Amino acid sequence: MNKLISLTSVALAGLMSLAVQANQAAQLDVENPFVREMPPVAPATGAFMTLINSSDQPIAVVRADSDAAKTVELHTHIHDNGVMRMREIPEISVPAMGQTELKPGGLHVMLIGPTRALKAGDLVDIKLIMQDGSEKMIQAPVRKIMGMGQMQGGGHGMGHHRH
DSSP, rough: OOOHHHHHHHHHHHHHHHHHHHHTTGGGEEEEEEEEOTTTTEEEEEEEEEEEEOSOOOOOEEEEEOOOOOOHHHEEEEEETTTEEEOOOOOOEEEEOOOEEEEETTTEEEEESSSSSSOOOOOOEEEEEEETTOOOEEEEEEOOOOTTTOOGGGSSOOOOOOO
Protein backbone atom coordinates (compact mmCIF):
# COMPACT_ATOMS: atom_id res chain seq x y z
CA MET A 1 0.00 0.00 0.00
CA ASN A 2 2.74 2.47 0.94
CA LYS A 3 4.55 1.69 -2.30
CA LEU A 4 1.46 2.65 -4.29
CA ILE A 5 1.07 5.93 -2.40
CA SER A 6 4.70 6.91 -2.93
CA LEU A 7 4.48 6.05 -6.64
CA THR A 8 1.32 8.13 -6.97
CA SER A 9 2.90 11.12 -5.24
CA VAL A 10 5.99 10.86 -7.47
CA ALA A 11 3.74 10.79 -10.55
CA LEU A 12 1.74 13.75 -9.24
CA ALA A 13 4.91 15.72 -8.48
CA GLY A 14 6.09 15.01 -12.03
CA LEU A 15 2.78 16.22 -13.49
CA MET A 16 2.79 19.32 -11.32
CA SER A 17 6.30 20.31 -12.37
CA LEU A 18 5.27 19.85 -16.00
CA ALA A 19 2.28 22.12 -15.47
CA VAL A 20 4.46 24.74 -13.84
CA GLN A 21 7.11 24.57 -16.57
CA ALA A 22 4.80 24.71 -19.56
CA ASN A 23 2.80 27.67 -18.47
CA GLN A 24 4.79 30.78 -19.29
CA ALA A 25 2.10 31.67 -21.83
CA ALA A 26 -0.50 31.77 -19.03
CA GLN A 27 1.65 34.29 -17.14
CA LEU A 28 2.03 36.56 -20.14
CA ASP A 29 -0.55 39.21 -21.01
CA VAL A 30 -0.53 41.05 -24.32
CA GLU A 31 -1.91 44.57 -24.56
CA ASN A 32 -2.60 46.79 -27.58
CA PRO A 33 -1.34 44.44 -30.28
CA PHE A 34 -1.40 45.82 -33.83
CA VAL A 35 0.13 45.23 -37.24
CA ARG A 36 1.31 48.14 -39.36
CA GLU A 37 -0.57 48.53 -42.64
CA MET A 38 1.84 48.49 -45.58
CA PRO A 39 1.35 48.99 -49.32
CA PRO A 40 0.34 45.71 -51.04
CA VAL A 41 3.78 45.54 -52.70
CA ALA A 42 5.69 45.82 -49.41
CA PRO A 43 7.81 42.73 -48.71
CA ALA A 44 7.19 42.84 -44.95
CA THR A 45 5.47 44.55 -42.06
CA GLY A 46 5.80 44.63 -38.30
CA ALA A 47 3.58 43.60 -35.41
CA PHE A 48 3.78 45.56 -32.17
CA MET A 49 2.38 45.02 -28.67
CA THR A 50 3.13 45.34 -24.97
CA LEU A 51 4.08 42.08 -23.26
CA ILE A 52 3.27 41.98 -19.53
CA ASN A 53 4.73 39.29 -17.26
CA SER A 54 2.68 38.60 -14.12
CA SER A 55 5.03 35.89 -12.81
CA ASP A 56 8.12 36.12 -10.63
CA GLN A 57 10.30 34.55 -13.36
CA PRO A 58 11.46 36.18 -16.59
CA ILE A 59 9.64 34.93 -19.69
CA ALA A 60 11.25 34.65 -23.11
CA VAL A 61 9.31 34.68 -26.36
CA VAL A 62 11.53 32.61 -28.64
CA ARG A 63 9.40 32.34 -31.77
CA ALA A 64 6.32 33.72 -33.43
CA ASP A 65 4.14 32.35 -36.18
CA SER A 66 1.29 33.67 -38.33
CA ASP A 67 -0.71 32.49 -41.32
CA ALA A 68 -0.55 36.08 -42.61
CA ALA A 69 3.15 35.76 -43.59
CA LYS A 70 5.48 33.17 -45.08
CA THR A 71 8.17 33.93 -42.49
CA VAL A 72 7.84 35.40 -39.01
CA GLU A 73 10.90 36.60 -37.09
CA LEU A 74 11.66 38.40 -33.84
CA HIS A 75 13.50 41.63 -34.62
CA THR A 76 15.07 44.66 -33.04
CA HIS A 77 16.44 47.91 -34.44
CA ILE A 78 20.06 48.75 -33.84
CA HIS A 79 22.16 51.79 -34.66
CA ASP A 80 25.03 50.72 -36.87
CA ASN A 81 27.33 53.68 -37.52
CA GLY A 82 24.36 56.04 -37.55
CA VAL A 83 22.24 53.77 -39.74
CA MET A 84 19.15 52.07 -38.33
CA ARG A 85 19.23 48.39 -39.16
CA MET A 86 16.85 45.59 -38.34
CA ARG A 87 18.34 42.46 -36.83
CA GLU A 88 16.77 39.13 -36.12
CA ILE A 89 17.16 38.18 -32.45
CA PRO A 90 16.81 34.77 -30.74
CA GLU A 91 14.30 35.92 -28.14
CA ILE A 92 12.36 38.82 -26.67
CA SER A 93 12.55 38.64 -22.89
CA VAL A 94 10.00 40.04 -20.48
CA PRO A 95 11.35 40.66 -16.96
CA ALA A 96 9.67 39.11 -13.91
CA MET A 97 6.69 41.25 -12.83
CA GLY A 98 7.60 43.64 -15.64
CA GLN A 99 6.79 44.47 -19.23
CA THR A 100 8.48 44.78 -22.60
CA GLU A 101 7.15 47.10 -25.27
CA LEU A 102 7.34 46.12 -28.92
CA LYS A 103 7.08 49.37 -30.87
CA PRO A 104 8.08 50.94 -34.19
CA GLY A 105 11.80 51.67 -34.13
CA GLY A 106 12.39 49.05 -31.44
CA LEU A 107 11.56 45.41 -30.79
CA HIS A 108 8.91 43.92 -33.05
CA VAL A 109 7.57 40.77 -34.67
CA MET A 110 8.48 40.89 -38.36
CA LEU A 111 5.96 39.46 -40.82
CA ILE A 112 7.93 38.72 -43.99
CA GLY A 113 6.26 37.81 -47.27
CA PRO A 114 2.62 38.59 -46.42
CA THR A 115 0.29 35.88 -47.68
CA ARG A 116 -2.48 38.44 -48.28
CA ALA A 117 -2.89 42.20 -48.45
CA LEU A 118 -3.08 43.46 -44.87
CA LYS A 119 -5.43 46.42 -44.83
CA ALA A 120 -6.44 48.61 -41.89
CA GLY A 121 -9.22 46.89 -39.96
CA ASP A 122 -8.09 43.34 -40.84
CA LEU A 123 -7.22 40.99 -38.00
CA VAL A 124 -3.97 39.04 -38.00
CA ASP A 125 -3.57 35.88 -35.90
CA ILE A 126 -0.13 35.68 -34.33
CA LYS A 127 1.12 32.83 -32.18
CA LEU A 128 3.83 33.63 -29.63
CA ILE A 129 5.91 30.63 -28.55
CA MET A 130 7.66 30.78 -25.17
CA GLN A 131 10.95 29.21 -24.14
CA ASP A 132 9.07 26.43 -22.32
CA GLY A 133 7.10 25.53 -25.45
CA SER A 134 3.82 27.06 -24.28
CA GLU A 135 1.96 29.16 -26.83
CA LYS A 136 -0.23 32.24 -26.76
CA MET A 137 -2.53 33.16 -29.65
CA ILE A 138 -3.29 36.82 -30.16
CA GLN A 139 -5.31 38.73 -32.71
CA ALA A 140 -3.73 41.97 -33.85
CA PRO A 141 -5.76 44.51 -35.83
CA VAL A 142 -4.04 46.11 -38.81
CA ARG A 143 -3.60 49.87 -38.33
CA LYS A 144 -2.50 52.65 -40.60
CA ILE A 145 0.51 54.35 -39.00
CA MET A 146 2.15 57.55 -40.01
CA GLY A 147 5.85 56.80 -40.01
CA MET A 148 8.66 59.28 -39.64
CA GLY A 149 8.68 61.71 -42.53
CA GLN A 150 4.97 61.09 -43.17
CA MET A 151 3.58 63.59 -40.70
CA GLN A 152 0.00 64.65 -41.28
CA GLY A 153 -0.86 68.26 -41.90
CA GLY A 154 2.50 69.26 -43.34
CA GLY A 155 3.86 70.69 -40.06
CA HIS A 156 7.13 69.52 -38.58
CA GLY A 157 5.21 67.93 -35.71
CA MET A 158 8.04 68.00 -33.22
CA GLY A 159 7.20 65.77 -30.29
CA HIS A 160 3.79 64.76 -31.60
CA HIS A 161 3.84 60.99 -31.82
CA ARG A 162 0.72 59.17 -32.87
CA HIS A 163 0.28 55.79 -31.25
